[in-house]
Amino acid sequence: MRIAVLTFMHETVTFLSNDTTTDDFLYPGSPCKGEALLSTRSNASMAGFVRCAREFADVELVGIESPLFPKTGTGSGWIAREAFEHFAGIMVRALTAQGPFDGVYMALHGAMAVRGVARPEAELAARVRHAVGRAATIAATFDPHGNEDEAFFASADLGFCAKYYPHYDMHLQGERAARTLVRAIRGTYVPQVACIKVPILSPTVVQWTGAPPWMDVVQRALVWEARQPDSFVNVFFGFPWADTPDAGMAVQVTTDGDLALAQCIARDMASFVWRQREALVSAAQVHGIDEGVAMAGAAVEQGAVPIVIADHSDRSGHATWVLKRLLERSMKRVLIASVADGKLVGRLVAEGVQPGDRFDEAVGGMADASSGEPVRISGTVLAVGEGLPGGDGRGLGTWVAVGFGEGNVLVVSAFLMQIVEPSQLEKMGFQLSDFDVFVIKSRVHFRRGFHDSGFSPCILLVQPEQPFLGTTRLEALPYQHLRLADFYPFGRERFAP
Ligand SMILES: [Zn+2]
Structure with a gap:
């Protein structure tokens, strides 16, 4: 079983004036490939994936040349189109040259914003799909600050989002991605995914999962996973500083072959989140x-x-x-x-x-x-x-x-x-x-x-x-790619998942 492993991550603050360029991804150790990528200590979800995947004797991992997190960290704005094309191109060429693959694992963030590419993670998944063909299974891990919707699953099969903030469980989601990807390749897990966007936009400072109400949201997702074996419940908190059309909260639920169950859990989670909306957006004193x-x-x-x-x-x-x-x-x-x-x-x-x-x-x-x-x-x-x-x-x-x-x-x-x-x-x-x-x-x-x-x-x-660009007062930010009034608490009053 041959599985390609790659990563391309950024949490983009599109309101910053300095674009994230190709050069920002270039430093000693980045990009990297092969064992250097597979053993990087900079990416907890990938580390979890690799550790677990290597427990399967018949799995061969191939580290595809990938950039690590840019040296600007989260302190840089829009990723230049040229940078995205550069690294996506390298990955696609490597996948084509080193294939065929039974599966692909992508360590992603979800809040990457690229000039001229509305949904970069979904776009990357589409290009990876094109390179590896329809028979391969594609899985990814995400950061809870990802801005994701159902577009990713047009090309990919599995997604695992960390539940906690601070992100204590990145490695755990990587392990789950490995186990489930191997099962999906073997045909013993058939992913069925339901996605619901929840129209709530909140500053990240309120999203601490160590106390209610955010802890309650995590707990409900964990309870569903406990109640329904082989179900995976992702709750994206969203990242409001990436001005992208898919910003905001989202629920994704994956089950083994049971779409109705996935939809049922997703509706329950989305309506629970919506009922907590007032407490969610005001959970921290600043x-x-x-x-x-x-x-x-x-x-x-x-x-x-x-x-x-x-x-x-x-x-x-x-x-x-x-x-x-x-x-x-x-x-x-x-x-x-x-x-x-x-x-x-x-x-x-x-x-x-x-x-x-x-x-x-x-x-x-x-x-x-x-x-x-x-x-x-x-x-x-x-x-x-x-x-x-x-x-x-x-x-x-x-x-x-x-x-x-x-x-x-x-x-x-x-x-x-x-x-x-x-x-x-x-x-x-x-x-x-x-x-x-x-x-x-x-x-x-x-x-x-x-x-x-x-x-x-x-x-x-x-x-x-x-109300500067990092403010909790999101209404002061010059959004161009989303309408703030579509979100609670900026005008949105009704939502029925
Ligand atoms: Zn995060």
Whole structure:
């Protein structure tokens, strides 16, 4: 049994001004193929797939040349058409040259947005189908932030979406994809899929599945999977910063040969989600920057440390709003990780920056209105590092840590840096007990290490008062490819799945 394995993933913020280009996917280790792809540690769903597929003695996996997640992370906009064509072309040529295949596994995200391609994942599936022929079985895994509808299944057979946010179960969905793909190839599983779009659009910061009502949605999907053996229930939360026609929530249900059952479960899930709509879209409390920083100051005085300030809205990584406010309030013992400023980091590296150097620079801002003004920081370079420990392996580039004020540290990074575990900061060389406040750029992922672990008693989600591109106030965003009024809570009142 020969199975081709490939990946092409991005979570595209189409409102960012910098397009994602071919070059953004090129760095040491990306693209890769063969064993290098199959053993990459950067992709949990693929790792789960490979581990499980290799338990079958008669399965041969073929790693098809694929780009890994772009080095800009989620800090870049529309994927250039040329980049999509370039990598899709490489994959299709490799599939044709190295075939025939019994199956194809694609590790996808679902919120990729490509200029001029309305549904990139479905388009990729169509091209893969054309390359491998009708007899092959095509399976994929998705991120819960995917914007997907039924179009993907016009060409593909199976899809498995992670259920949790933070995305704890990516590897598990990869394992399920492997087992079910092998069965489908053998003919002992006949996928029947039902898809329903649920017209709810919500900012990702509210979508934490560690508490109701999002936890309730996950739980209901798990109950259906428990009640009906061989059923798989995907709930896409959707990604509202990709301005695409298939944005928003969606339910996909796959059963073994029973379309009526798939439709029944999909209707139940969709109507359950719709009934929870009011609670779903208002599940997180987000503070203005000033209010959030003031609350952090009060919490320090009360000893409720360590405190996490998460600027969920910074999509470029350059935002300086929190940093500026911390300086104005003369806060102490704060670690800010990070403010992105690729130009500054590039210049410092060219100048041979070293620990101990004096640092007096304007940092961050300027990417667009959402990132604010550069902030002048005077201090001392404490460390110069490379990449993000425990991160996703992409070429995140150099970062520079600067000590300033009374026990404060600012990390200046080349790209948007999302810290999700305190241990990452320790591996960067910081002593966690040196800080009362941790300022990070993350929406929900950080709860993995800072909240679910019990690390921080005080989590403060913040965003600028103005409705910049990362705002929870989606009505302020210049959508062109979807009509906001079609969604709850922006005008949509009725929905009958
Ligand atoms: Zn996600």
